[in-house]
Amino acid sequence: MRMIQTALGATLLLLIVGSILRTLVVPRGLYSSLVMRLWRMLRGLLRLAAGPGRGYHAQDRALTWLAPLVLLGMLGVWLSCMLTAYTLLLHGTSELSWSVAVREAGSSLFTLGFASGDRLHLSAIDFLAAASGPLVIALQISYLPTLYAAYQRRETEVTLLQSRAGEPAWGPELLARQSLVDTETALPQLYRDWERLAADIGESHSNYPVLLSFRSPQPNRSWVVGLIAVMDAAALHLALCPRSAPPEARLVLRAGFTALRDIARSLRIDFDTDPDPDVPIRLTYAEYLGAVAMITAAGFPRERPVEEAWAHFHGWRVNYEALAYELARRSDAVPALWTGPRDFRAPVIPPARPADRRPSSAPPPAGPSLPPVPPV
Numbered sequence: 001m002r003m004i005q006t007a008l009g010a011t012l013l014l015l016i017v018g019s020i021l022r023t024l025v026v027p028r029g030l031y032s033s034l035v036m037r038l039w040r041m042l043r044g045l046l047r048l049a050a051g052p053g054r055g056y057h058a059q060d061r062a063l064t065w066l067a068p069l070v071l072l073g074m075l076g077v078w079l080s081c082m083l084t085a086y087t088l089l090l091h092g093t094s095e096l097s098w099s100v101a102v103r104e105a106g107s108s109l110f111t112l113g114f115a116s117g118d119r120l121h122l123s124a125i126d127f128l129a130a131a132s133g134p135l136v137i138a139l140q141i142s143y144l145p146t147l148y149a150a151y152q153r154r155e156t157e158v159t160l161l162q163s164r165a166g167e168p169a170w171g172p173e174l175l176a177r178q179s180l181v182d183t184e185t186a187l188p189q190l191y192r193d194w195e196r197l198a199a200d201i202g203e204s205h206s207n208y209p210v211l212l213s214f215r216s217p218q219p220n221r222s223w224v225v226g227l228i229a230v231m232d233a234a235a236l237h238l239a240l241c242p243r244s245a246p247p248e249a250r251l252v253l254r255a256g257f258t259a260l261r262d263i264a265r266s267l268r269i270d271f272d273t274d275p276d277p278d279v280p281i282r283l284t285y286a287e288y289l290g291a292v293a294m295i296t297a298a299g300f301p302r303e304r305p306v307e308e309a310w311a312h313f314h315g316w317r318v319n320y321e322a323l324a325y326e327l328a329r330r331s332d333a334v335p336a337l338w339t340g341p342r343d344f345r346a347p348v349i350p351p352a353r354p355a356d357r358r359p360s361s362a363p364p365p366a367g368p369s370l371p372p373v374p375p376v
Helices: 002-025 033-050 056-063 067-094 098-109 122-167 171-180 184-207 211-213 225-242 245-266 285-299 306-317 322-332
Strands: none
Touching: 002 033, 002 122, 002 306, 033 056, 033 067, 033 322, 056 225, 056 306, 067 098, 067 211, 098 122, 122 171, 122 184, 122 211, 171 184, 171 225, 171 285, 184 211, 184 225, 184 245, 184 306, 184 322, 225 245, 225 285, 225 306, 225 322, 285 306
């Protein structure tokens, strides 16, 4: 029986060390079952605490606590399992009772030193426990700056997008606003910025999936909604204006759905690596027509008929729509236009429009005003 306990303790210790290395050390998008199980359990509890019938803002307030609880839960599970493993090793290799084995394992693991004895054959286990406890805590502490650096890079671009694409962000709104204020020349730089951000998100969020639980400071902002908006804007741009669309539009689309696929692989989400351009998408043709009418009324040019452009837009969106909708659902993002359903009931939130605050004596603007958002 003691041999079985020793084998169980050694196996549990190896599994925990492997989990720590996969989550904190190995720079590759490896699946962590511990993180995923903690995420599912805590997400379910927080959504239940928010109230099943309450709206999005109640869900957002509750889910703000998801990321810190997952981080604390990871540390707690690792230390608890290590305590169990060392207890099994001490009990299996000596005549110690269970209470004494637990006491000595905890004393060594947390470097308290009050329960050590003169048993030389157990010193190796005590030394190993004394080294592993502080090491796990140190790795977790060093893990936080990496997470918050990636979070800050992400949220800076999401915040900058608010004035260009509304809040929550929407792809057609991005094109309409740039046309209205004659800043279309800024679109290539925006596409370049989001191409780099998409590559950053793909690397950081696949290596550290807990970043998916970090919500934006403002409830109506979300990295996945912002990325969908930029990709939709680029796809519309290429579909409607194939000759004048900047090459950066193609690059941001490629970087965007590559990032989504990298994250999906780390989360074990199935997807089609080479979808047929004619596969149906969930965005309807009527929604597309309403958006094109809105951006056309704002002054956005068209080089291709609307009906012909639909096939090209459809061909671009089929590459990322399913994965984008799934990640927006899993991250409980703000229910924005063209971002799919959520696990909670909430109406779709259109982008907020800035109020027209011209003085009464000012002449009316020369160009068109921003047309209304098409009905959902």
